[in-house]
Amino acid sequence: MKAIDERGYVHAEKLVSTDWVAARLEDGSIRLVESNEDPLVYPSGHIPGAVEIDWIRDLNDPIRRDYLDGKKFAELVSRLGITQETTIVFYGDKNNWWATYALWVFALFGFENTKIMDGGSLKWQKEGRPTTREIPTYAPTSVNISERSDAEHRAFRDEVLSHLKKSGQLVDVRSPQEFSGERTHMEGYPNEGALRGGHIPGAISVPWAKAISPETGEFLAAEDLKALYASLSQDEETVVYCRIGERSSHTWFVLKYLLGRDNVRNYDGSWTEWGNLVGVPIER
Amino acid sequence: MSLIPAHIQETVAMLAMFEDRAERIQALISIGERFSAPDPAKHSKPYDENHRVPGCESQVFVWGEQRGKEWYFEFAVENPQGLSAMTMAVILQDGLNGLQSDKIQHVPEDIVYEIFGRELSMGKSMGLMNMLQVCKRISQG
Numbered sequence: 265m266k267a268i269d270e271r272g273y274v275h276a277e278k279l280v281s282t283d284w285v286a287a288r289l290e291d292g293s294i295r296l297v298e299s300n301e302d303p304l305v306y307p308s309g310h311i312p313g314a315v316e317i318d319w320i321r322d323l324n325d326p327i328r329r330d331y332l333d334g335k336k337f338a339e340l341v342s343r344l345g346i347t348q349e350t351t352i353v354f355y356g357d358k359n360n361w362w363a364t365y366a367l368w369v370f371a372l373f374g375f376e377n378t379k380i381m382d383g384g385s386l387k388w389q390k391e392g393r394p395t396t397r398e399i400p401t402y403a404p405t406s407v408n409i410s411e412r413s414d415a416e417h418r419a420f421r422d423e424v425l426s427h428l429k430k431s432g433q434l435v436d437v438r439s440p441q442e443f444s445g446e447r448t449h450m451e452g453y454p455n456e457g458a459l460r461g462g463h464i465p466g467a468i469s470v471p472w473a474k475a476i477s478p479e480t481g482e483f484l485a486a487e488d489l490k491a492l493y494a495s496l497s498q499d500e501e502t503v504v505y506c507r508i509g510e511r512s513s514h515t516w517f518v519l520k521y522l523l524g525r526d527n528v529r530n531y532d533g534s535w536t537e538w539g540n541l542v543g544v545p546i547e548r
Numbered sequence: 549m550s551l552i553p554a555h556i557q558e559t560v561a562m563l564a565m566f567e568d569r570a571e572r573i574q575a576l577i578s579i580g581e582r583f584s585a586p587d588p589a590k591h592s593k594p595y596d597e598n599h600r601v602p603g604c605e606s607q608v609f610v611w612g613e614q615r616g617k618e619w620y621f622e623f624a625v626e627n628p629q630g631l632s633a634m635t636m637a638v639i640l641q642d643g644l645n646g647l648q649s650d651k652i653q654h655v656p657e658d659i660v661y662e663i664f665g666r667e668l669s670m671g672k673s674m675g676l677m678n679m680l681q682v683c684k685r686i687s688q689g
Contacts, residue, residue, distance in 0.1 A: 301669050304580065304631035307573050320667055357629045358605070386629055399570075 265482045268382060272486030274524025278517075279483065280353060280379045282388050289313055295350050295402075298385065299366040300357040309395035311355070311388060315344045315402070319362050319510070323369045331412065337373050338409040345402025348375065355381035355388070359473065359481045361514055368513040368530060372412045380517065383481040417516070419503045419529040421537055424464065425544065433502040434467035435493070437515045438535065442507070443469040445548040458539025462548040464505070468495055472511040475518045489523055501527035505534040551654035556643035560662045569665075576664065580635035586611065586622040595624060601682050604675035606630025608637070612686035619652060619687045620645045623679070632664060636676045639663060640683060649687040655680060 269276050288294050289312055296314035298306050306316040317323065322340055323331055332340065346352060352370065354363035360380055367378045381388070389395070414420075419427070428434070436443050445461030463469070470492055475484055483489070496502060502525060506512040509532025516530040531538075538544060550557060559579070566572035591599075591611060601608040607626035612619055621644055623637035644652055657677040660668070664676065 300629075301672055302629065302632050303664075303667065304573060304577055304635065305629055307570065308577050308580075308631055318667075320669065389628065 265477060265480055266485060271483075273522040274486075275521040278379055278521040279382050281382055282391055282393060285311065285353060285355075285381050285388075286393055293349070293351055295344060295346050295352050296381075297344070297352055297354050297363075297366065298356050299354060299362040300385070301362055302357055305357050305385065307397065307399075309389075309397055310385070312394055312396045312398070313400050314355075315400060317344075317354075317366050319365055323366060331369055331372065334373070334409045334411040337412070338407055341375075341407055341409070342404045345405055347405045347407050348377070350377065352378045353381055354378065355384050357385055359386075359476045359514075360384040361472075361510060364517040365510045365513040368417060368516060371417050372414055373409060374413060382483060387481050417529055419505075419531040421531075421533050421541065421544075423529075424503055424505075424531050424533075424538070427501065427503055428464060428466060428545070431466060433496050433500050434464050435496070435502060435504045435512075435515060435519075436463045436467040436469050437472040437504060437506045437512045438463075438469075439471055440469060442535070443467075445546075458535050460539045460546055462539075462546040463535075464538060465545050465547040467505075467547075470515070472506065472514045475515065483518065483522060486522060489518060493519065493523065496525075498525060499527075501529070503529050503531050505531040505538070507535050508532065509534050551656070552659060553643040553647060553651060553655065556639060556655070556659060559639055559642070560659070563663060572665070576635050577631065579638050580631050582638050583623075583625065583634035586624050591622065591624065595626075601675070601678050603678050604633060605671065606633035606675060608633050608675070608679055610679065610682045610686065612683065614687075614689075617648045618646050619649060619683075621683055621686075632668070632672060632676060633679065636660070636663070636679050640679060644683055649689070652687045653684055655684070657681060 268279050268281055296311050297317050298310050298314045299317045299319060300306055325332055354367045356363040363380055370378055443463045474492055475489060477484060504512040504515045509530055512530050516528055519525045519528045563572055563575055566575060595609040599609040599611055601610055609624040611622045621641055625633045657680055660673050660676045
């Protein structure tokens with residue numbers, strides 16, 4: 265793969281290489297945050313100095329289906345020694361699937377000084393770079409956090425319905441089998457399924473992993489990404505969705521930052537909401 | 549009488565003693581560190597897709613061998629970050645190897661939650677459950 269700044273991204277500053285991270289392990293203005301699906305990965309060895317964000321325990325409300333509120337988010341960033349001035353570099357397993365999800369939640373709280381380490385933890389590991397089991401501790405910070413502001417980055421079901429009625433652009437990032445309705449859930453994820461299969465009418469199907477090089481786990485160059493989303497108009501509002509909003513956060517990152525589309529929102533209710541709603545239109 | 553094999557019961561009881569989540573995770577990692585890949589002389593790459601555990605993103609393969617009436621399982625975990633899968637493989641080998649099919653059939657899939665806890669994501673837990681399911685299917689003959 266070409267160097268990140270040679271790939272033609274609109275916001276190349278949102279993506280950093282493993283080299284970039286390796287050269288800044290002692291930089292106190294940077295906080296490395298690992299976010300994984302497998303809870304054993306971080307404790308088994310992570311980049312020195314990196315803290316962990318668990319997508320279930322740290323980012324979600326434990327009772328209602330929603331993300332943490334401003335008070336809990338302030339506690340989280342304080343515990344991790346993060347302020348609004350901190351440069352936060354997210355990375356993780358599964359080609360940064362959960363890292364982009366964490367970055368998206370941080371964006372809901374107005375944290376934009378965030379980046380993704382290209383290739384995630386597997387690339388770091390394959391390159392034989394140092395890891396440690398030592399859990400770092402940082403002095404708690406005091407941060408003024410306003411309540412979450414969902415409007416810019418997050419779409420809700422009624423908004424999606426209005427968007428649909430205007431023939432707005434929708435990207436379904438699930439597998440082709442889920443898109444077609446052949447399967448109501450991702451293979452191996454039956455309990456996160458839905459009563460109806462198919463997709464939101466008008467949505468185009470672009471599985472999230474197509475944006476990644478299967479060999480290295482790095483994001484494709486802008487030209488290749490543009491080709492993937494060629495049928496989307498650059499200026500029109502776009503809503504992305506998957507099953508619960510995690511895979512689509514990856515595509516949201518690609519469209520918003522790597523391709524520079526301003527009007528992109530992630531519908532985290534996604535198919536587990538839409539496929540269970542009474543009376544909404546579904547296409548197969 | 550419990551349907552869970554004694555060795556798995558012991559593992560579950562050991563893990564239940566940890567009140568601290570971090571300590572419990574360390575115990576799970578320690579179990580996973582005993583994982584060893586299958587003998588390449590017996591199972592060479594690329595592995596036969598018929599042995600792949602469906603729905604497991606850690607790319608797990610399982611082989612079962614019957615010796616007399618007893619079953620013995622071997623696992624390969626192709627994703628180097630599939631640490632939970634490696635731990636599950638060790639627990640299943642410890643718990644199921646040497647058992648007869650009828651005993652294996654009775655092991656409940658939700659033992660995964662006893663081992664890894666409820667905080668495991670749905671995808672991860674289903675992949676791990678499928679490892680046990682494949683052992684059951686193989687030993688059904």
